[in-house]
Amino acid sequence: MSSVTQIAPTPVAPVVTRPTRRRRVRKAAWNLLGVIVFLVMVFPVYWMIATAFKPGHDILSYTPQWIPTHPTLSNFHDATHMPFFWDAAKNSLIVVSIVVALSLVLAFLAALALAKFRFYGRRPFIVLILGVQMVPLAALIIPLYIMMSRLNDVKGVNHVLGVDKLGGVIAMYLTFVLPFAVWTLRGFLLGVPKELEESAMVDGTTRFGAFVRILLPLVGPGLVATSIFAFIQAWNEFIIAYVFLHTPQKQTLMVWLASFTTLRGTDWGPLMAGATLCSLPVIVFFLLVQRRIAFGLTAGAVKG
């Protein structure tokens, strides 16, 4: 990508040379702590994945089976052969990609306005955007549904928005993701040291040029954090998708996952296999974008 990312990460590296032995011991201690934190945090995830590989009768057991002793792929087979799995996967990908792309673009623009301009209505907008997030979703379901079902009757709009339309769900997700995204990006923009912008100005670039060339890479980590957030929100949302999407072919993965639970109990193995499969795209997405966080962007910009 841009030249900025070439620079290797420089963690808070001590500049003054210290006794290397002591340094190494300290580093080892930090690493050990890091590994412990990793294990504690990841355990429930591990438990999900391990369960996905256990045959059904091994799942409930009085002494925990730390490692699947009879690993099997049958849960994955069962899960992927449930009706509508591929439809659901496709729908989820569509919803998520649009929500991520649109929310990043719209939020960046709005955050730019809020962080770098003073204008009439700025404060009310900030307050509004905060307030939007405070309304409990459960209370909005009925009013939202009433509106969406009316949109179904509006010519022109009803191709995209309305009940049982992916577009409607996407629009609703955007309203939940956007406030957060705007806010976070604004925070990152405010965090950009002034000197950088100023130097850009001195360089004689236009305002817009300065924004794009200097700010965009600088808020890179913010964009990444925001996109992960948007991705996960849209990917994991259940109740809106369940209530607003009727046709089975249009439902998303979370709705599909819920079908593992019936009155007769939950089919744990396939559920965990399904959930493991559902986590994969998130991980892939994260691995694709995480370099943007890990690399010292600002350092590069200052030097460049």
Added chain:
Amino acid sequence: MSRLAPEGAVASVAESEFTLASRRRRRFTRHRLGHIAAPYALLAPAAAVIGVILAYPMYQLVRMSFQKYGLFELIRHKGRWIGTANYASIFNDAEFWRVVLRTVAFTAVCVSLTMVAGTAIALLLLQVSRVVRIALTTGLVLVWSMPVIVAVDIWRWMVDYEFGVANWTLTKLHVGNFVRHDWFANPWTGFGVFTLLIVWGAIPFVAITVYAGLAQVPQELLEAAEIDGARPWAVFREVTLPLLKPIFVILTSLSIIWDFQVFQQIWVMLDARPTSDYYTMAIYAFHQSFQISEYGLGAAIAVVMVLFMFAATLVYLRQMLKAGEVH
């Protein structure tokens, strides 16, 4: 609220301090109109999406809170106006105030733990070697990516009365006899489990965002401070914290907002039938709306919740608004 800045809306924050007269004059003449319109143009798309989708439902929600809106009214699409009766009945309900208190305390505990642990992990990420860092961030994202419904199921197993790993491990570690220990028999231990669950689920977001923010802090500043002989804690307090303040303010307020609305974790863990000891405001609102079918009451509770949250985040809100002005 905010007025147009004296020298006109044009001056950007950075620019206003950067007074090169000639430069400025040039810009005024060339871009004046464009600059006044610019922020609105930038804001318009996001505002349009939010406005189109949420304006009517919000209006409807507030209206419903002044209506008798049960199943009967729902089917006929017409509520009956009853003034402030819904609010009166909430405020006179002793149960409601217990729920409020419980929710506030629970939110406070969860938010503080999340912020401290999340920041600590973000700082830890700076200290560890590359491999550990990638493993840990991937781990955090794994946790984050777990669908809430699945995460709750997993936790329910881990603390299961009969088959739970938690009881088994605690017993083996000789912490005590936890064989067939029922964590939810006592609301205190029950909420202990929920606190762990929620903090565990919220840490990745905070840690990764703070870490992203830390990556933004210029190394030069940190190095300069270290050369000046500042101790790590002092560097953090004097350099990092002020720079990341906007991010912390956002994270804290968002955490307050989210934890205040905790619903699914408790709901699913307790089989969609939490006893009243476990009601939080969100559960109470959902219960009134969808289980009792008093949508008007539910709407009123939601409105009250929003007001409470505004009150709770007021300090942060002011900080946030100020943060924009400082420059």
Added chain:
Amino acid sequence: MKARYLVVALLAAMVAVAASAASGGTNRAQAGKIVVWLQNDAQNGWPEAVALANRNFKAQHPDVDVDVQYQSWGTHLTKFDAALAGGDAPDVIELGNSEMSKYMAAGAFKRLTQSPFPNNKTWLTGLKVSCQYNGKLYGVPYYAGARAVIYRKDQYAKAGIKSTPKSLSQFVADGKKLMKTYGKDSGYSAVYFPGKYWYAAMSFVYDYGGQIAVQKGGKWKGTLNSPQAIQALNQVKTVFKSLTRASRTTDEANPQQALVFAKGKVGSFIGNGWEWPYALDAKLGNPALAPVIGAYPMPSHIKGRFMPTFLGGSDLAIPVTTKNQSLAADWIKAFTGNAAESEIAKAGNIANTTKLLAYNASNPKLAPFARAAKYSWFVPTSPNWANVENGNVLQNMLVSIATGRASVKAAANSASKQITRILNTGA
């Protein structure tokens, strides 16, 4: 730099593709299609019955499609409420029989005439009651479930129990024998009976002549504190105290009691017909138990009689928002005819008509449940009943009794008061 353009182009392409995918779609229920909401139990348990009904319906209406959409229990009413508010509820909906009265009272369903529906003269009384409000019919019985005691023959034999108990006191005495034989294992339960299992606990109350609530002069009154009910609840407490080590704060579904039974540390539990095969399920349960598993109707406190069982089940109804009432009714007819109902019964349920009970009776694995179904009780038919269920009034009472947080009397008094209030005022 190139990479950046690539990303932008990719995103743009994604948006374009997705937008076109998102926009294409069919419109809402028009003539030519009816929408049916069934619970996903049918999807997994008796898909053949649904297919059969669709075929028969299609033969009758070749130009009308049936779109069956499966719902999940925890959330289906949220979706239904939203759809009612939006005016686009399905043409046919399945509701649990204890969920019906609230919606009937609010006018959510079309009124039906009974005569055109198959077997309407022989519908199970317990289900039919749940389809009626103020003497008018708003639903059609779909299927029912009755509970009986599912037990381990080998454990009974080893504990010296010669025949299945014929009275409640014998049931308790046998349980104590089991505890003596196997109870040294601190995880063993003679009867797996979790604290929130109110369907089973209320059967005790109805057996002793008690009731949850009675209606007098248009007013409801909670009666769990009547002497009969107290006597019954004391029996439940005995079971909690001396026969079970199940959790006092969970219900029968989490963990699934049949699967706990399959683990081997349970002598018996009170379960539905389908829980027998479920315990033996090759994937989840323990097929090795097949030769030693049996069932008998729960005995009454009066020797030789059965304890009434809760007749759980589902009904089918036609929401008022439909424009295809007669088509909807035709589909219900196809789905509740003998052919489809036999399929439903095969899956371990009780069909909606007494005519088909013979089918269940002839199958040794279903017979005990069919016998149990003859004596059943049902929740008070007040439109506010759902609020009692959702307010966890009964569960709270049972948990208090099981954990010893309150005496039977105190718990019953408090529950009765709440029930009286909720049934009369709704809140």
